[in-house]
Amino acid sequence: MTKNTKIQWTDMTWPITTGCERISPGCMNCYAIKDSWRLAHNPNPKVSEPYVNTVKKTIIDNQSVLNWTGIVKCHLDRLDWVTPRQKPMMVFVCNMSDLFHKNVPFEFIDRVWEQMAQCTQHTFQVLTKRPERMLEYFQSFPESRIFVNEQNSMEGEWPLTNVWLGTSTENQVFADQRVPVLLEIKRLLKNKPIVYLSMEPLCGKVRLKSEWLPHNHPSLDWIIAGGESHPSKSKARPCPIDLLRAIKEQCEEAEVPFFLKQLGSRPVVGSQYLSLKDPKGGDMEEWSEDLRVRQFPVFL
Numbered sequence: 001m002t003k004n005t006k007i008q009w010t011d012m013t014w015p016i017t018t019g020c021e022r023i024s025p026g027c028m029n030c031y032a033i034k035d036s037w038r039l040a041h042n043p044n045p046k047v048s049e050p051y052v053n054t055v056k057k058t059i060i061d062n063q064s065v066l067n068w069t070g071i072v073k074c075h076l077d078r079l080d081w082v083t084p085r086q087k088p089m090m091v092f093v094c095n096m097s098d099l100f101h102k103n104v105p106f107e108f109i110d111r112v113w114e115q116m117a118q119c120t121q122h123t124f125q126v127l128t129k130r131p132e133r134m135l136e137y138f139q140s141f142p143e144s145r146i147f148v149n150e151q152n153s154m155e156g157e158w159p160l161t162n163v164w165l166g167t168s169t170e171n172q173v174f175a176d177q178r179v180p181v182l183l184e185i186k187r188l189l190k191n192k193p194i195v196y197l198s199m200e201p202l203c204g205k206v207r208l209k210s211e212w213l214p215h216n217h218p219s220l221d222w223i224i225a226g227g228e229s230h231p232s233k234s235k236a237r238p239c240p241i242d243l244l245r246a247i248k249e250q251c252e253e254a255e256v257p258f259f260l261k262q263l264g265s266r267p268v269v270g271s272q273y274l275s276l277k278d279p280k281g282g283d284m285e286e287w288s289e290d291l292r293v294r295q296f297p298v299f300l
Contacts, residue, residue, distance in 0.1 A: 015095055019054035029235065093112070
């Protein structure tokens with residue numbers, strides 16, 4: 001499979017679960033809700049079935065509002081979307097949901113890890129807003145175990161060295177809540193995985209605490225940031241460029257790789273909105289030169 005996504009920091013999306021629930025401000029304009037509603041109404045049942053009943057429409061103040069129903073579906077038939085035969089790719093795991101939602105059984109997550117164990121050529125990027133449940137999952141298994149699938153069995157190190165673990169942190173409140181849990185996961189695991197933050201949509205100022213950064217162990221390995229995008233530009237929350245620049249500068253000082261994905265649909269400089277051709281503010285040619293930074297972590 002070739003690149004199937006416009007997300008700049010990955011090559012392929014792997015929607016092995018569908019359906020979710022909002023749990024923090026970053027979820028307000030979730031793209032997956034709108035995409036799930038659209039796909040649920042596709043005339044082709046093979047396309048629609050994974051999304052049917054995961055989203056509902058209600059009328060609030062004479063306006064249609066989409067929201068999750070809380071139904072989460074796990075798709076065993078999508079496990080083989082990634083195989084050992086494919087060329088090496090960055091794979092964003094569970095882009096239409098959250099792998100660590102409470103309604104995703106650990107037994108299913110086992111199957112996901114088994115598949116990733118077979119595909120050592122790929123780098124898998126797991127991103128969650130629920131790092132507490134991710135920690136619970138890792139606490140429930142020994143550091144090395146036997147991965148078994150229908151074809152064969154193999155011994156694997158725990159965790160897999162080709163799986164990166166991340167959490168979303170849209171403001172200081174949720175950074176303070178989630179980052180320590182993510183770092184506890186890294187501390188727990190023998191083969192220290194790459195751990196990362198996604199600050200998109202950035203909804204407020206975030207200060208990276210010194211205990212999260214290199215020269216402390218464990219520490220963050222990568223930070224992604226970006227402003228919010230929305231099909232209706234006026235509904236996207238403004239993103240002051242100075243907040244993105246401050247994160248970039250903190251990363252530079254701490255020598256943490258930084259990836260600026262986009263400025264968002266309503267980037268702000270001072271009190272003025274920037275007018276950009278790219279509706280998501282994702283074209284680096286439209287940015288000031290100092291912001292054109294898209295780095296990846298270096299790993300062996």
